[in-house]
Every structure is written in structure tokens, then in C-alpha cells.
Amino acid sequence: MPAALLVERLTKRYAGPPAVDAVRGIDLEVGEGEIFGLLGPNGAGKTTTVGMCTTRVIPSSGQVRVAGVDVRADPPAARGRVGVVTQFNTLDRSCTVYENLFYHCRYFGMRRREARVRAGELLTTFRLADRAAASVDALSGGMAQRLQVARAIAHRPELLFLDEPTSGLDPQSRIALWEMLGDLHEQGTTVILTTHNMDEADRLCRRLAIIDHGTILVMGAPDELKRRVGVETVVTLTLGGNHAAAVEELSGLPGVDRAAIVDGNVLAYVAEREGTLPGVVEVAARYGMTDLALAEPTLETVFIQLTGRALRD
Amino acid sequence: MTDTAPQLAAQPPPATGRVVRARAAVYRAAFWGLLLRDTRVLRREFKQFILRAVMQPLLFVFVFLYVFPHIGAGIHGPGSASFGTILLPGLVAVAILFQGIQAVALPLVNEFNRTREIEDRVMAPLPTNLVAFEKILFGAMQSLLAAVLVFPMVLFFPSSHVHIDVDVPLLLAELVVACLAAGALGLTIGTSWDPRQVPLIFSLILIPITFLGCIYYPWAALEKIRWLQAVTLANPLVYISEGLRAAITPNLRHMPWPASLGVLVLFFVGLTWLGMRGFRRRVLD
Numbered sequence: 001m002p003a004a005l006l007v008e009r010l011t012k013r014y015a016g017p018p019a020v021d022a023v024r025g026i027d028l029e030v031g032e033g034e035i036f037g038l039l040g041p042n043g044a045g046k047t048t049t050v051g052m053c054t055t056r057v058i059p060s061s062g063q064v065r066v067a068g069v070d071v072r073a074d075p076p077a078a079r080g081r082v083g084v085v086t087q088f089n090t091l092d093r094s095c096t097v098y099e100n101l102f103y104h105c106r107y108f109g110m111r112r113r114e115a116r117v118r119a120g121e122l123l124t125t126f127r128l129a130d131r132a133a134a135s136v137d138a139l140s141g142g143m144a145q146r147l148q149v150a151r152a153i154a155h156r157p158e159l160l161f162l163d164e165p166t167s168g169l170d171p172q173s174r175i176a177l178w179e180m181l182g183d184l185h186e187q188g189t190t191v192i193l194t195t196h197n198m199d200e201a202d203r204l205c206r207r208l209a210i211i212d213h214g215t216i217l218v219m220g221a222p223d224e225l226k227r228r229v230g231v232e233t234v235v236t237l238t239l240g241g242n243h244a245a246a247v248e249e250l251s252g253l254p255g256v257d258r259a260a261i262v263d264g265n266v267l268a269y270v271a272e273r274e275g276t277l278p279g280v281v282e283v284a285a286r287y288g289m290t291d292l293a294l295a296e297p298t299l300e301t302v303f304i305q306l307t308g309r310a311l312r313d
Numbered sequence: 314m315t316d317t318a319p320q321l322a323a324q325p326p327p328a329t330g331r332v333v334r335a336r337a338a339v340y341r342a343a344f345w346g347l348l349l350r351d352t353r354v355l356r357r358e359f360k361q362f363i364l365r366a367v368m369q370p371l372l373f374v375f376v377f378l379y380v381f382p383h384i385g386a387g388i389h390g391p392g393s394a395s396f397g398t399i400l401l402p403g404l405v406a407v408a409i410l411f412q413g414i415q416a417v418a419l420p421l422v423n424e425f426n427r428t429r430e431i432e433d434r435v436m437a438p439l440p441t442n443l444v445a446f447e448k449i450l451f452g453a454m455q456s457l458l459a460a461v462l463v464f465p466m467v468l469f470f471p472s473s474h475v476h477i478d479v480d481v482p483l484l485l486a487e488l489v490v491a492c493l494a495a496g497a498l499g500l501t502i503g504t505s506w507d508p509r510q511v512p513l514i515f516s517l518i519l520i521p522i523t524f525l526g527c528i529y530y531p532w533a534a535l536e537k538i539r540w541l542q543a544v545t546l547a548n549p550l551v552y553i554s555e556g557l558r559a560a561i562t563p564n565l566r567h568m569p570w571p572a573s574l575g576v577l578v579l580f581f582v583g584l585t586w587l588g589m590r591g592f593r594r595r596v597l598d
Contacts, residue, residue, distance in 0.1 A: 014598075048598075051598060054436070055436075055597075056435070056436075056596070056597060056598065057597070057598040058597055058598065075440070075441070076336075076339070076340070076438045076439050076440055077438070079436050079437065079438045080339065080438035084432075084436055086429075086432060088429055090429045090430050090431075090432035090433060091430060091433075092350075092430050092433060092434075093430055094354040094357075094430075095350070095353070095354065099350075099353065100433075103346060103349065103350040103353070104433060106342075106345070106346030106349055106350070107342075107343045107346040107347065107350075107433075107434065107437035107438070108342075108343070108346075108437070108438060109338075109339060109342035109343065109346075109438075151433065
């Protein structure tokens with residue numbers, strides 16, 4: 001599979017003061033037609049990485065190729081091949097919904113007639129046709145986001161980058177956007193998205209990289225990553241007693257990989273359920289257990305195993 | 314991409330004529346698209362544009378050419394020249410400069426900061442410097458339009474008594490260069506100004522430039538205040554006013570046209586360089 005995106009030893013240092021190493025040597029390869037996710041907490045370097053892939057941030061060192069184009073050597077050609085949805089609403093406030101699409105098409109070389117047809121087509125696909133003449137200020141958050149996606153793909157880019165596309169969206173709009181991205185994927189567009197929402201990453205991405213402090217911690221398919229942590233079950237315990245002492249005692253139990261305090265609860269990562277759970281429950285009971293829940297490992301588990309922190313922190 | 318949408322070659326190939334032409338076609342299409350977008354927005358806001366362009370000069374001529382003479386405080390130009398004759402090139406000049414700043418700088422401050430809506434245009438497939446230059450060019454076109462509105466308004470204002478003797482080629486050259494310089498000044502201000510201090514653009518830039526821009530008097534008349542005459546040489550509006558005097562009212566004292574035109578070209582080049590640098594700094598991290 002040829003690479004749609006190739007990132008090699010990419011770094012970005014902001015001079016500051018204080019100097020910040022936002023990205024510290026990232027390597028990535030995303031195949032044509034993949035949906036790939038960059039999962040990590042806020043400030044992990046996801047947005048900077050996307051910025052470098054889309055010509056908006058100038059790398060300090062390293063290389064990026066999008067659809068074969070060296071982004072640093074030829075930014076205009078790279079821009080012709082990517083579509084970008086940023087974290088913020090960057091719709092053109094001086095133009096109507098229709099005009100946002102129409103002029104975008106014109107920037108990318110379509111003739112008037114063609115741009116008109118394409119804009120109309122997108123308005124229908126993204127269920128915005130009845131708003132064509134509206135000002136973009138009058139759109140709801142979900143509609144504005146749909147329009148941003150429509151605009152980003154209007155010139156039929158080979159790669160679509162979305163930076164935190166669903167943050168700030170209501171659940172319904174979020175699901176609608178997920179469906180839209182699924183459709184684009186089916187049509188063969190390579191989709192690269194950043195998120196700090198593990199459900200989103202798990203649900204959408206065929207492959208993902210977990211990123212923290214500007215480096216990639218681990219990369220692979222979501223199921224594979226979850227398997228790789230060697231945890232069969234995560235036990236969430238609500239305790240009345242001393243959490244730290246409970247964690248220490250639970251960590252010492254055979255069959256418990258590790259224990260940690262997350263969001264005020266004690267989590268025990270159990271490598272093998274059989275024979276281990278009774279011991280866990282017994283310890284927890286002594287620390288005033290009021291509730292207990294069992295769950296499969298999630299990407300959150302993977303992140304906590306790797307960093308000792310929760311993603312939301 | 315579709316077949317009518319030209320696309321750049323994936324690998325930077327040897328710069329053969331055909332490849333260079335294909336690349337130029339992509340840039341030209343994107344640049345044209347940006348101009349079309351700005352034209353559309355201007356058409357929608359055309360009434361505001363006219364008010365913005367005409368209001369200030371209209372009040373100037375009203376006060377100086379109607380109110381003052383009527384209350385016995387009339388001003389006369391040096392020698393036999395009417396004050397209207399002195400004022401005409403000055404007011405066209407100030408309309409050009411004002412428009413350049415209002416059309417380029419003020420929207421840019423917003424687009425960079427509050428809304429970041431410049432984003433989509435910066436992501437168009439052309440060099441960032443050309444996106445910046447489009448701003449200058451479109452600002453220049455609005456300046457030219459403002460000049461075209463203000464010129465007859467002052468000329469035909471009742472009791473303006475303007476005497477003109479137009480050198481058409483020189484006028485066209487002065488207008489084109491002045492409008493481009495005004496657009497470049499707008500870009501420089503728009504990319505360097507702190508958005509929280511927009512009101513200061515008026516008090517720190519527009520008002521001093523206007524009052525010391527040789528609108529109400531020819532530059533040569535300042536010879537009685539030598540230091541001021543020297544200081545005003547830093548003001549681009551002086552060269553626009555004086556250049557237009559050379560082209561429209563050559564009978565009044567004015568700078569030699571090669572001087573005013575030459576310095577305006579330098580302003581245009583220097584401010585374009587500064588503005589493009591500021592633009593790149595704003596849009597690229």
C-alpha cells in the first residue's frame with residue numbers, strides 16, 4: 001500500500017521563552033485510504049503535528065510527504081492535495097454558506113460552472129441546502145462543523161486532516177459526523193484525525209498512534225493495542241477507606257498487573273480474571289468498598305498503562 | 314481533482330517550460346479566486362464602501378469651501394490659486410490612503426485574530442506571499458475606486474473654483490503607484506498591529522498622516538517651518554498629494570514628479586516586503 005502520509009523524524013521547537021519542544025521526533029506512515037487517529041491528551045503535540053503536515057507550521061527538522069509531495073519544499077503543491085478541518089470555526093464570515101463552498105472551489109482552480117455544481121452537490125450531501133443563502137454566523141455548531149468538512153473536501157483532496165473534529169459538538173452531531181467520515185473513508189479518502197476522545201478513536205480509526213509530550217508512545221490497531229497491554233479486565237472500585245494503601249495492597253496481589261487511582265476511584269488492572277477476582281474483592285471490602293464494576297480494557301487503559309495518567313488530565 | 318482543475322506535479326520536476334506554465338496556471342486560478350471572493354464581499358457592502366470613501370472628503374469640502382467663506386473665514390491659496398485647487402489633489406490623496414488602510418488593515422486584524430477566517434484562503438494552493446499580495450492589490454483597487462468617486466465630487470462642488478490642467482499619463486501613473494502603496498501600507502499595519510489596540514490606528518497613524526500630509530497646503534509652502542518640512546518627508550501621503558498636484562494642478566508649486574513618483578515606488582516596495590513578512594509571521598508558526 002503506497003503511503004498517503006509519510007512523516008520522518010519530525011520535530012518542532014517553539015523558541016519561546018520558554019522554549020517548548022512541542023513535537024520531539026515523530027515517525028508515521030499512513031496508507032492510502034486509511035482512517036488514522038492521533039490520540040492523546042491536550043498539549044500532546046497533535047495539533048502541531050497536523051499543522052506541519054498541512055504547511056501551516058514550519059518544522060524545526062524532519063520530513064513530511066503528503067501524497068508524495070515534500071511539504072517543506074513545495075507548500076502550494078501540498079496544499080492542493082490536503083483538506084483541513086481545524087479545531088476552530090474558520091468559516092468565512094463575510095460570505096454565505098453557499099459562497100464558502102463556491103469560492104473555496106474557485107481557489108482550487110474550478111471554473112465557475114463546475115464550482116457551482118460542486119457547491120450544490122455538497123450542500124445536499126451535508127444537509128445544508130436549505131441554508132445555502134444564510135450567513136455562516138447563523139449556523140448551529142453542528143451545521144458549522146458540517147460545512148467545514150464539506151469545504152475541506154470540496155476540492156477532492158487525497159488526504160483529509162481533522163483536528164479534534166467533534167470537540168464541542170452535541171452527541172447527535174458527533175454521531176452524524178462520524179457517519180460522514182465513514183462515508184468518506186468508503187469513497188477512498190485518506191482520513192487523519194486527532195482526538196482526545198478514546199471512544200471516537202476506537203470507533204473510527206483502523207489504526208492509531210497514542211501521542212504524549214510530543215512523542216508517539218505506541219501505534220497499531222485499537223484491538224491490538226488493547227490486547228498488547230496484557231490486561232483482561234479492569235476492575236473499578238469505589239472505596240471509602242485509604243485509596244493509596246488499597247492501591248499498594250492490590251498491586252501486590254498475584255494476577256493484578258497494577259492498580260491506580262483514576263477520577264477518585266481505584267482501578268485494578270487484572271491480567272487474568274480467573275482466581276484473581278475474589279482476592280481483589282476481599283482487599284476492597286476491607287477498604288470500605290461501596291461499588292464495583294468490571295470492564296474490558298479500553299484505549300484509556302492503554303494510555304494509563306503507558307503513562308500512569310488518565311487521558312483527560 | 315477533476316480534469317478542469319489543474320494540479321501541481323507531485324515531485325518538483327526539472328523546471329521545463331511546460332511545468333512552469335502549469336504551476337503558473339494553478340497560482341493564477343487561486344489568485345483569481347481570491348480576487349473574486351473579495352469582489353463579492355465588496356459588492357455586498359458597497360453602500361458602506363461609498364460612505365467610507367466619500368464622507369470625509371465631502372465634509373472637508375463642505376467646511377472649507379462652503380462654511381468658511383460664508384462665515385468670512387475663507388482660506389486662500391498662495392498667489393491667485395483658489396483653496397479648492399489646493400484641496401482637490403490633497404483630498405483625492407487622503408481618500409486613497411484611507412481606503413488602503415480601511416480596506417486592508419482593519420479586516421485583516423479581525424481575520425487573524427477573532428475569527429481566524431483567513432485560514433481557508435491561506436490554505437489555497439498558491440504561495441503565502443501571493444495571498445498577501447492579493448490583499449494589497451484588492452486594497453489598491455478600492456483606493457482607486459475611492460479616488461474616482463472623490464475627484465469629481467470635489468471638482469464639481471459648488472463654489473469650489475477648481476482649476477485643473479490634467480496630464481493624463483502622469484495622473485494614471487501616480488494613481489496606480491499611490492494606490493498600490495496605500496494597499497501595502499494597509500497590509501503592513503494590519504499584520505503588525507495588536508488587535509486590542511485597533512482604535513489607536515486612528516489616533517496614532519491616520520490622524521497624524523492626514524494632518525501632516527500636505528492636503529491643505531503644498532509641501533513647498535512648509536519652507537517657513539523647515540523642521541516640519543523635513544519631518545513630513547517620512548509621510549507617504551505627502552508624496553501622493555504632491556504627485557497628484559504635479560498631475561492635476563501643475564500650476565501650483567509641487568515636488569518634481571520623478572521625486573514623488575520615485576519615492577512612492579520605494580514606499581510600495583518597502584511596505585510590500587514588510588507586509589508580506591508580517592503576513593507570513595501571522596499565518597505560519
